[in-house]
Amino acid sequence: MINLLSSFGGISATEVFIAWVFFSIFFLIIKTYKKNVPKGTMPLPGPMPLPLIGNLLSLSKNPHLSLTKMSETYGDVFQIQIGTKPVLVLSGLETLRQALLKQGDVFSARPDLFTFRLVADGQSLSFSQDSGEVWRARRRLAQNSLKAFAKSPSLAFSNITLVEEHISKEAEYLIRQFNQLIEENGEFDHYRYLVVSVANVICAMCFGKRYSHDDQEFVGLVNLTDEFGAAAASGNPADFIPILQYLPSRTMKNFIEINKKFASFTQNIVQEHYRTIDKNAIRDITDSLIQHSEEQKLDENSNVKLSKQKIVNIVNDLFGAGFDTVTTALSWSLMYLVVYPDIQEKIQKELDKVIGRERRPKLSDRAQLPYTEAFILEMLRHSTFVPFTIPHW
Missing domain, CATH: 1.10.630.10 (Cytochrome P450)
Known part of the structure; x- marks a missing residue:
């Protein structure tokens, strides 16, 4: 193919290659900045992506903090681009409840990601794209x-x-x-x-x-x-x-x-x-x-x-x-208890009162331990120890 082109009109193989690279990059740049927005809908807010790498440089080593900062500007629903792929970012309790609970069937599938295909030969229940x-x-x-x-x-x-x-x-x-x-x-x-x-x-x-x-x-x-x-x-x-x-x-x-x-x-x-x-x-x-x-x-x-x-x-x-x-x-729980010894003392008093020191705690004791349960739930909320879900599709 290149030999044929090199003999046509004096065009060299090098010039053909350079032209191919130029048009490929140009096409990718145009594709990067052009969002496919369905007719009658508004484009999603979000930061302007760079060619080829998208918004990768904006994510830093702690992407959950970077995305939280972005949500302050663009709201609880916005779009970023990682590489050449658009990514919808959802944050906020009500937004996540709407997507993952009320519309769970719509968002239940997994994207076809390279690393996901490597887990259990693509047959993982958690990472597989299959939802049939x-x-x-x-x-x-x-x-x-x-x-x-x-x-x-x-x-x-x-x-x-x-x-x-x-x-x-x-x-x-x-x-x-x-x-x-x-x-x-x-x-x-x-x-x-x-x-x-x-x-x-x-x-x-x-x-x-x-x-x-x-x-x-x-x-x-x-x-x-x-x-x-x-x-x-x-x-x-x-x-x-x-x-x-x-x-x-x-x-x-x-x-x-x-x-x-x-x-x-x-x-x-x-x-x-x-x-x-x-x-x-x-x-x-x-x-x-x-x-x-x-x-x-x-x-x-x-x-x-x-x-x-x-x-x-x-x-x-x-x-x-x-x-x-x-x-x-559990690590967050221990650290909170060390930093707040007064809370640790209140939990211990509740456990001593309800359970004592003669037997092991049981799950059935939960209803009688409101302060202990409140501490656990608040720890889970305040620490945000799992900032991301597995990506959904």
Whole structure:
């Protein structure tokens, strides 16, 4: 093609290439500044994007703070551009309630992002773009299994559930660990121990077992969640500037390895559960998922059951979902209690009055602990420990 052009009218191959690059860049610039606005509607407010990179430079290292600042200028609904892709930004309680609750079906799908396709080979319940019948069946299966397991009674203690038993045991171990560290060192980094304890509760719920805080393989796997979040977070450049997907990237290489390690870890455990399950004695969420999958068809008119791999992907989602969020929430709680000792004292008095020191707290105590619950809810509101949802489509 270039040889043909180079012999036509004295045009060289270099000139053809330069012209092609010029028109490509010119087209991208025009596309960047031109918004496709449906007839009869107003364009969304938002900052003017730069060619090719959009508003990436405006997001800084803390995009949630940058977007909060923008919302003060443009309102709770505005548009930015990351790379060449337009992104709708929603903020404010009423706006989010309208979009995610009242119009949840409209906003329930996921965008087709590069990093999302790397999670569970694109079959993740949380990150997959699929929102069809198979996805809905998997979601129902996960919900039904979680509900069934949440109601399972503890075999060791009366009047509490199996979930409460796991949480109580891990909380007692964590408190002993904190006390020991205080006695030995006088101070410690609480996050390292919190994240392993949270992971242990999730493991107990998903797999029916806990791991030692000294298990280096398990601790290493748990610590990988930080790298996962860094690569899959909202605004990853490779998701919005396609050419970056083909360039060498240590971050993306690590992200792929992280997903492989998580998948291998959960796959081995799920396969073991298939071999040892006793439907008369459900041990954990994985058992519950397998049982519900065997009992229910994909839909009323189909004989197709969800495959073992899809069960693995659901377990992988559940296993990885709570590490960072729950650990961060607990960290904020501890920091608030340290900064406000008067609040800590009021909570302790309420707990002593309602529960005492002779037994463990139960979820059924919640109604009698209004001050403690108010503190938890206010902490979640004030800290904004999860500033973004997973991007919606």
